[in-house]
Amino acid sequence: MRVALRSEGRLKKALAFGPRDVRLVDLAPRTPGPGEVRARMLMTTLTTANVRLYTGPLMADVQYPVTLSYTGVAEVAEVGRGVTRVRPGDLVYPNFYRACLRCRFCRADRMVACEQVPLGAHNMMIGEAYESALQSEIVLGEERMNLVPAGTPLEAAAMTGFFSVAMQAIVAVEPDDRDPLFVNGAGPIGWCATQLAKLHGSRVVIAEVLPARMERARQFGADVVIDARQPDARQQVVEACGGAPLKIVEATGTAEGSALAFDVAGRGARIAAVGVSQHPITQTFIVLKGLRIDGIGGAIRVPEVIRLIAEGKIDISASITHRFPLARLVDALELKRTSPEAELVAVYIDEARLPGARPDASGG
Ligand SMILES: [Zn+2]
CATH class of the missing domain: 3.40.50.720 (NAD(P)-binding Rossmann-like Domain)
Structure with missing residues (x-):
């Protein structure tokens, strides 16, 4: 199968409108507000849980349309007033958890128990209203942008989640x-x-x-x-x-x-x-x-994990067996759906960063 997704605008966002109905919709340009950061998504990897969002049935409180990925690496493009932790050009690993980051559990690095996420609700940002790893640009508060040391390979950093x-x-x-x-x-x-x-x-x-x-x-x-x-x-x-x-x-x-x-x-x-x-x-x-x-059910010690990855002490990115540009997201999802032997499948939102070794992105 070879499906090319099209969208007119410069900025796009991938959404599933129903089982196996993925489209790229236009995303309006945005400016980060005070304390916010605008970042360009570079790449993500698809998980079994992402494929479940694609095929349905949806779990927890999730309803179509849904975003399809919540892990990935981004590059800071612009920072709002008062932002001090990151600068334009920095690599970041965005936090797409629904956890509030402010309650006593979040502050104790226990997002799994966040008081603001209703019991039984999905813990990740899934749904049209949320930012997603499968969109050209995201705008999030700076506390959600985990700094990745310069020089860390993108695919290794993408394993942070x-x-x-x-x-x-x-x-x-x-x-x-x-x-x-x-x-x-x-x-x-x-x-x-x-x-x-x-x-x-x-x-x-x-x-x-x-x-x-x-x-x-x-x-x-x-x-x-x-x-x-x-x-x-x-x-x-x-x-x-x-x-x-x-x-x-x-x-x-x-x-x-x-x-x-x-x-x-x-x-x-x-x-x-x-x-x-x-x-x-x-x-x-x-x-x-x-x-x-x-x-x-939640990430902890994210800065420590990123440091271990940057130091090369932990790395499972060798399990990325296939790579696709965003325009071929459906092919990537179908591959992951139909081939249990396909391991991690990467999708490059910044298609210029797709490793040149596989210009066809057919993998294998
Ligand atoms: Zn919380």
Whole structure:
């Protein structure tokens, strides 16, 4: 499939008006107000969650039309009065969370618990009224523009969102060089959790169902990679961990994956549960096992994550397997929808920055 999206204006914004109905709409030029920053979006990567917005059905309180991406790298174009943290030309990683950044939880770096976001509402800026990573320019308050050191590769910086969610999981389970960490699910969050745990000297055992993702997990530092499709996967996890694991990051986002993670968990285990699945867990089960469970759903320690990326200590951008210009966003979404083996798919809003090695952007 080869679909070219067109729009008349210089400034564009991608919106889905219904399942698999993506259009570029014109965006009016804007001037940043006091404390605000105008930035040009450079590139983003599409996640499984983004594809779910594209295909529907929509979850939580989200309604069409919807924006399709909330991670990416931008370049500051203009700053409003009173802005001191960034200057034109700076690279930034914008914060597209709906969290208010002002309540006591936000100020304590716990956006997942923001008091201003209704319980059950989607935690990201999704919807026509919001800024999006898939639009030419954004205007946000300077507190939402995380400075990225000059010289940081764009694609590495674009991984900040994954790492800062994985960081919340890592802070919850506190990996160390004594107990191995069991990471369930070798998607972007699983890879990021692996790399962050390795910085703490932890041994990492990871389980996954997709072979390409297993291979990436090895490349990104996992010590033992278990094929979760095997009937004895639970037993393999326990053996590889030298006993029932006591530190677990559940990052599959599926009911089957969640069941595996909670079943193998040892008594007194700490579990970081990333994403949402329909796996029912009873209070009895939690009490009998003495589990300590943290719900993971927001970025934390973003400046620290960006520093680690800029220093080259963490990087999963090698998993970007395909790159597209914004005009071919539909092709990018379709590729991600139809090929489970496609890993991260990048979309360049600033098409001039698309790496020249693949002028056709056909990937593969
Ligand atoms: Zn808040």
